[in-house]
Amino acid sequence: MYKIAICDDEKSSAAEAAGLLKEYISEHPHSEFDVDVFGASIDLLGAMEKKVYDIFFLDIYIDKMNGIELAEAIRKKNDKAHIIFMTSSNAFYKEAFRIKAVHYLEKPIFREDFFDAMDRVCVEEVARYISFKDGGQITKVLVDDVLYIESEDHYKRIVTSTNSYLVRGTMQQMISELAEPYFYSLGVKSIVNLKKVLKITKDSIIMENGADFKIPRGTYRQISEQVLKFSF
Template sequence: MYKVAICDDEEKCVKEAAALLEDYNKTHPQHTFAVDVFMSSIELLGAMEKENYDIYLLDIYIDKMNGIEIADLIRKKDEEAHIVFMTSSNAFYKDAFRIHAVHYLEKPILKEDFFDAMDRACQKEDTRFLTVKDGNQVCKVAIGDVLYVESEDHYKRIATENDTYMVRSTLKELMDELTEEYFYALGVKSIINLTKVLRITKDTLVMEDGKEFSVPRGTYRTLSELIIKHSF
């Protein structure tokens, strides 16, 4: 069972979100939901002192404390909670990206977009591993943990959050194994995980571990759109 908190100061919007969740449950009976509704940030924050929620459906313009500020508090308490923003403004994409929101839904919320957000929140993916030979040892690396791959002559350096692995392989061979859509060949010497990008400018792309890559000329717009696509 998923515990869901809906927070919006407009009763109409709360009812719409609850109705969409009910529709989703009808077509996804394998999931069950326990729903609590809050009309103010104070109500939600008070409940969070006693209850942990799996999924938060948050309006951004609530009251004195907006949805982004609430999400920051949620993240301090629970890094694994799934946060979905529901808003009439597109001005907070960067904040939602920073918070690792599951989705950013603009009102009026389309049913297919809401269903997509819930699919992401409820999805339990089987972990897939990349088996690599690093020196004299063979290692299994969770593919979702890969930050990037860099070419260093005949070897390729695979970087994760906590480790690096030097493997004798070609970039193409590794790209053929990294079949997830969020892997992107950045030029001819590196592969990046789009979900692990911290920030991007027209010149530079920074990964979560601080590693910087140059953005190839003419690719900034495409890269930015892909990063947003795979972050929400």
């Protein structure tokens, strides 16, 4: 069962989100949902003392505690919760990215966008692996666990958060094996997982393990848009 909390001090916006959620639930009869709606952040925080929620829909501009601050409070209690922001402003993209929100829905919320956000947290995807020879044995690594791949002459170094592997092959072969749109080629010597980007500046991309990659000149806007796309 998915336990869901909606928090928005505007009754019409809360009702809109609840209505879209009702439509989503009706199209997914094999899943169970438990939904609570709150008009103030303090009410939600109080409910969290007795109930653990899986998914939060939070308005950015709620009350004295805004949605970002509320999300930070939620993260302290439940780091695995899925947070989806609802707002009429796009001014908080960076904060939402930092908090690792699942999605950032701009009001008025479109049904397609709402359903996409729910699918991200409710529909289990089939795990995909990349397989290769490493040290004379076959190794399988979850595609989502790959942080980046770097070229070392005729070999390619595949790096995850816990290990690195040296594999013989070409970058094109690596891209074909990964076969996911969130892997981005930075020139011809490196491929990064945009879902694993910790920070992006006009000059570089910093990955979750601290690795730093230079951004090709003139590509910052394109890359930053892709990072945002795969972060929410």
